Amino acid sequence: MTPSTLSSEHEALLERFKDGRVLGLARAISVVENERAGFQELLHTVMASGPQAKRVGFTGPPGAGKSSLVAAVATEYRRLEEHLGVVAVDPTSPYSGGALLGDRIRMNDISMDPGIFIRSMATRGSLGGLAATTKEVVDLMDAFGFDRVLVETVGVGQTELEVTAAADTVVVVLVPESGDAIQAMKAGLMEIADIFVVNKADRPGAPRLVKELRQALHLRTGSALKDIPAHHGVDLGQVMKKERSTSPSAEKPEGWSVPVLTTNALTNDGVETLLETIQEHRSWLEQGGELERRRRARAEIRIRDVVNREMRRIAWSSADARALLARGVDDIADGEGTPYSAAEAILGALLR
Amino acid sequence: MSDERKIRVLVAKPGLDGHDRGAKVIASAFRDAGFEVVYTGLHQTPEMIVNAAVQEDVDVVAMSVLSGAHMTLFPRVKGLLDEAGADHMLLTGGGIIPEDDVDELEKRGVGRLFGPGTSTSDAIAYVNEWFATTHAN
């Protein structure tokens, strides 16, 4: 790979991209999503100036109302005149390879706003909640000049931890119906959440879920007793909120206590507070050096990704490797080999 | 790396008519045929449809029109697509559309239109064929 040369077709595309034309961005995303020849060069060219946009990920189980919440949050950011990219991921059917991408439906009210660009992606077999190239698509949107990029994971109930590699701030969205805090812990959501949101908070069960989550978060950080008020009748959430707003985040760069907020995306309740909290998290990230740490960790993941992908491509485009693969399969069938002996032969040939 | 390129289709219900049985059936059938289907929901204006088609960079825009407003809606969407630089997209669809109108719309650059009772496999075959010929290289 020679990351500096671009095909003339991609030159033309880049031209439109740099002119800020939506069609240029849309087509560039397709080039990346389909990993068409030269897509890495294209990314290399546009990413030269490094990450600028604020990236916020939204994840959570199916039915949590993520799309509606993203739509409500996007509406609010538009009110603040931020330019927004939105990536929404839906699952690819393992049977047909096709996908139904329906997240735009919830975003119809904002879809005509020229300050918002929405793109739907199918997972195409990728696990972890994102499509294989979602991270790259976020980079493209960043490079296109959006102030902020919102990423919504697929939400089919599997563990969707990959969002941490695409976003600076991860919002985990739950609803009373999505189970208790124990399930959230089992799903690994405690580890990835920067902010918890209990959506559809008007439903029965919401207050209980909020309480459970708060307790679980305290247990996890070993401070189960630290913030619990001395007597009953005090709303823990209010206490925490006050704490955050009265003491600037800079004063406690050592930690971020994950807040549990409530929203109702349909009535917009709590959305403003969510935005404020995302902003507070942002300040904490920036002032405490955490953003730098996260970006470095992300960069490492990305380099590994690119290398892994290239190594796979190199390996399986080799005729020798494919021939050895076929032979290995035969050997195993004949009882004369194992996957390990076959792999050793293939790697031997590639590294020779 | 994937060598098999996915066909992306926008399935849209323009206008005020809420009969989405056909749109849902075709969207599901397209998914089952391996297409990536962006569904926009009901009550879309031509502007919303074209905006979504451009952002999603789809190959095909398929509209279901049962309201009799096809002579307004198809040309309008076609015109807006061309204006947006998306004239490479195939505009096709279905609904209750008299034969004469189908011919007239075809003259104006709209692709095949399917009537009630059409098999979804016909529509799938049509899209696949169109894609194969226009992306032959």
Next chain:
Amino acid sequence: MSKVEKDVLSRTDLEGLVDDRDQQIAELKARLAEWEESYDGIARRDVLFSTVSGREVKPLYTELDHASDDDSVGYPGMYPFTRGPYATMYRTRLWTMRQFAGFATAEETNERYKYLLAHGQTGLSVAFDFPTLMGYDSDHDRSLGEVGVCGVAISSLADMERLFEGIPLDQVSVSMTINGPAIILFCFYVAAAERQGVDVSVLRGTVQNDILKEYQAQHAWIYPPEPALRCIVDMFEWCSEHTPKYNPISISGYHIREAGATAAEELAFTLRNGFEYVERGIARGLDVDSFAPRLSFFFDVHNDFFEEIAKLRAARRIWARGMKEKYGARNPDSWRLRTHCQTAGVTLVAQQPENNIVRVAYQAMAAALGGTQSLHTNSMDETLALPTEKSVRIALRTQQVLAYESGVANTIDPLAGSHYVEALTDDIERDALALFEEIDEMGGVVPGIEQGWFQQEIANSAMRQQREVESAERVVVGVNHFTEGSGDIEIETLRIDPEVEQRQVAKMAEMRSERDDTVVTSTLAALTEACRADENVVPYILDCARAYCTLFEIRAAMEEVFGSYKEPVFF
């Protein structure tokens, strides 16, 4: 439990008889087994032996298959009304032949109405265009291209007056198919009657006004469920006092079925919606018997002849039992399910469209044998365009041949006692009750809508039917079998003059310039205030109508308080 077995249980004190009955059952079973043996030995045709709804059908039904007795079947006009809502049925009055019609402007539809009345039609039924159905005026941006296309455009009282010009509203019953803005169109109608000098208390007719099935299937909504349901209860309340002969709702399965539901789903969702309205009325503090007698229904009549008949019979039984036993209605009129039927538009095909006449005829016969109170027969060319006058006339003649020549109207519920029909009636009732339970487990109709459950069930059923047709397992004549001649379509179709929209827009401009704007503003403001104050909104909308406020203006005045509905879930 079969009829015979049930009888056995009720007579356990008569030991001798028990032995007799046991012996009878044993004999029946033995003879059935004998028949089964000969049946098993012979090859069968390789086709689906199931209804279009996917219900398996046995090769033979006997008295072992159903429990029909006086409690469940009984007599016409008597609880639980399985055999018909009225004692004399078609011997006193045939079903009302009511053809749904409306297109272009009010004047043109008015002419069609006069034509239909002159040809023996006995009731009017208004089809509105999509802008009207969604609460948009003809001159609104979103109406572009759709004005007067699929129905008549009615944007204010002025249009409604023109629609019924020369048709005395005290003498004709008018049904209006509209839901989202139903309460507004109803007020236009009442105000038009006032302008004719008619005493509104004699008004007869029906407004569809069934918002729940809009969320589930048809999608012509404006407001979210709660305020929309409030408006419906406002109508119940107002109509029971002011227009006691008018049906303020027609609880409709038609659109649920057309969207793809099975017969049992159509039945269950419709009746459950009906009970939801009853519960809302009761919650308002209304006496159930004050409004329940005016609740009317609307079912689809699809292809499967016997299943459709069974569906209508089961519908009456479930409704009667629910109203009496669960909701404590005491007036028999509250127990009686009265229904309009329409043949299934979704069964019509574009290939060899003349065949549709035959489909419609069989469906119409099922409606008559199922005991419908009124009927619309579809026109053969509806899959191609709006029906022409000729095809509408054939559709009407189909009903007349059925009513006057076929003899089906001579006796009441002639299929009662048929082993198959009674068994189907029981089965479909059982399926509906099971669906009720599922709905209740979700917390009721509105939560089910919010979770997309209804929409999903309907879409799944639609997909199953589509697969059956595409694999040609389910025969559709002219489409997947017997297709010779399907290529050439040579029938005349009706076209709407594109100038209709401009004419309508011009008329609106004229109307807007002639009205008193201060009254417009003040009545609209009063309406918004009434919405906020939880008052019955009907009198306020009536005031707006009289002031020539437009449909969209009234819609918007209410939307300010009510908000708008967003489709919650898809696929």
